[in-house]
Amino acid sequence: ALYILDDTQAPAADDQEGELWIGGEGVAQGYFQRRDLSADRFHPDPFAGHGRMYRTGDLVRKRPDGKLDYLGRADFQVKIRGHRIELGEIETTLESTHGIRQAVVIAREDLPGDVRLVAYVTSAGPVDAVTIKTSLAEHLPEVMIPAHIVKLDSFPLTPNGKVDRKALPAPFAVAPAPGAPMVSDAPATAATDRPAVALEGNLEDAIAAVWARVLGVPQVSRSDNFFTLGGHSLLAVQAHREMKVALNSDRLAITDIFRFPVVSALAAHLGKSITTVPARVTNPSHVSAPAAAPSAPPAATGDAPADERMDAMARRRAMREAREKALG
Known part of the structure; x- marks a missing residue:
């Protein structure tokens, strides 16, 4: 007997993707001396009421005429x-x-x-x-x-x-522990996005140090893009929080990361409103919390209401992704 079951092991409807299970008298009790693998692949057959059924790992879809379309392997499906x-x-x-x-x-x-x-x-x-x-x-x-x-x-x-x-090796060395130096060598050759361009100034140094740790990459140059390095909405929220501490400023909006995803561009944008930058920051987690606002008001960053709306939208998107991830 062939069963096409969904993630809850309930029969999938016609034209719906499901995993192929095989039941019947010819199905074995399990693998020889492999209890862990047997427990995953061989289950009691609830449809026949006796015997066992075997999980093939193949994803299929049943047509109305009863034929099956092979869609791939369940082993190679992941949730991101x-x-x-x-x-x-x-x-x-x-x-x-x-x-x-x-x-x-x-x-x-x-x-x-x-x-x-x-x-x-x-x-x-x-x-x-x-x-x-x-x-x-x-x-x-x-x-x-x-x-x-x-x-x-x-x-x-x-x-x-x-x-x-x-x-398969990790793409980069694991991000260093707080206070430890960045590791420049990796166990595998990561494809270079573009020739590295040296950082310029304390502002770029601070941004790059936060990105390197949040993204888990060995180094970040001024021409690197946050999202090309592996960033996404959830990591943008984390980077935003740490950059505010590292730069000792509340002038950074989370949407700035989306609008200016390249180190040099973000630094140029922030340089319009951040006049004082901490000396070279290699470990933002050790930087003190943002100081009180200076007596002279900093330069305007642009359309405040628009920035606030974009900031709220980015936070909602990140929260939605976090909720979806938690729900699996």
Whole structure:
């Protein structure tokens, strides 16, 4: 017997995606000496009332005529910020990009609570992450664009010759603990978005230091884009909070990160209203809380009502994503 079941293991309606389970007299009791794997794959068959059914991991859809359409593997589906992502679709799109030989995409949680898509590719030549992400954006929604693209000489393999996804290296070194220096070397070669451009001034230093820690990257240059480095709405909220402390100012609106996502552009914008910047900040968490406002009013930042509306919209969007993530 073939069963097409949804996430609650209830029968899926025709034309609805579900996971294929197999029941009947020929289904085994489980894997030999693999109780953990058997418990995941072999369940009592509630439809037959006896025996067991086997979870294949295949995603299918039943047509009205009874035939099944194969849609992919459930193993390669993940949830990112409340969205169900099919990793195979991203891999296929990557491999259609000029110069990419093979691609593997996984969801990583190198920093607690921060799940990101990371693409691993093999290529005969250099890999330009910005060009690849731009190409992907023409075919895939934003949530399916990998935060990082890592070039490898070859993929690690399991004994049976399949890609060992668990052995794929982290895209960057783990962000340092408070007070520790940034680690510049990484276990894998991350594709460079663009040649690094040296930071200019204390304001850019402070912004880059916060971004590096929040995004978990080893370094940030003045030409780097917050979202290209792996940022999203939830991380923007965190970066906004830490930058206000690091810059000792309340003049930064969360929407400034969306309007000016490049370090140099954000620094130029903030420089209009922030006249005093703390000396080189390498660890914003150790900076004191924002000081009282100066006696002379700072320069205006623009349309205050519009900024407030945009700020509220960004916060609501971030809260919605957080709620969706919590609900799974």
